[in-house]
Amino acid sequence: MDLEKNTSQILENVAQATQQVNRSEKSVEVIAVTKYVDSSTAKKLIKAGIHHIGENRVDKFLDKYQALQDEHVIWHLIGTLQRRKVKDVINYVDYFHALDSVKLAQEINKRAEHIIKCFLQVNISKEASKHGFTVEEIDTILPELEKLEKIQIVGLMTMAPFEADEAELNAIFQQANQLQKRLQRKQLPNMPFTDLSMGMSRDYAIAIANGSTFVRIGTAFFK
Numbered sequence: 001m002d003l004e005k006n007t008s009q010i011l012e013n014v015a016q017a018t019q020q021v022n023r024s025e026k027s028v029e030v031i032a033v034t035k036y037v038d039s040s041t042a043k044k045l046i047k048a049g050i051h052h053i054g055e056n057r058v059d060k061f062l063d064k065y066q067a068l069q070d071e072h073v074i075w076h077l078i079g080t081l082q083r084r085k086v087k088d089v090i091n092y093v094d095y096f097h098a099l100d101s102v103k104l105a106q107e108i109n110k111r112a113e114h115i116i117k118c119f120l121q122v123n124i125s126k127e128a129s130k131h132g133f134t135v136e137e138i139d140t141i142l143p144e145l146e147k148l149e150k151i152q153i154v155g156l157m158t159m160a161p162f163e164a165d166e167a168e169l170n171a172i173f174q175q176a177n178q179l180q181k182r183l184q185r186k187q188l189p190n191m192p193f194t195d196l197s198m199g200m201s202r203d204y205a206i207a208i209a210n211g212s213t214f215v216r217i218g219t220a221f222f223k
């Protein structure tokens, strides 16, 4: 594993993907998903210039948070969060990417001591195994979420099926993009809907072509 080489390759790929669709390089943030590695490896990534760190599980998130306290890190919790674990973790989180129920949002609102930037997870492909709201559900829950003053809905997060081909990936990411744009136009209080969290190691270039603003990359850093 050559972390520095992988990091510069990823940043170069991101830059290229943005240029191809006339977006500025700065419009995409790269989150390094460190769930596969220990804290010392994560620390090396920070030295290599990465400032967004993502973990999908509460226990591992807290381990990394403890170990990297002295570093300048923006913290992303990207995986499913059980309601009973909200109080253990939420006040260390800058961005939560997997908001998938109104009850979870209410628990976060109750426990949070600062405003938590949240992505609504949307299950565009309607895979039974995936969490998230359906496209149809989203409009019906917004009035409930609007009441929660500690939650800011910054955008949508989606994951494509593992076996999706390029055409399917484009279709899914494009749909997420259109939904995000439509919600942004509503100009709801506490819901800027400016961002899209989509794209992982195998599909981040396609996600960027379709408007992603946060890519969540694990494997490609650590291969």
Ligand SMILES: *Cc1c(COP(=O)(O)O)cnc(C)c1O
Pocket: 033, 035, 056, 078, 079, 200, 201, 202, 216, 217, 218, 219, 220
């Ligand atoms: C693990 C994980 C990623 C990163 O996936 P890679 O394929 O390793 O890049 C992104 N998002 C979520 C929610 C994950 O759990």
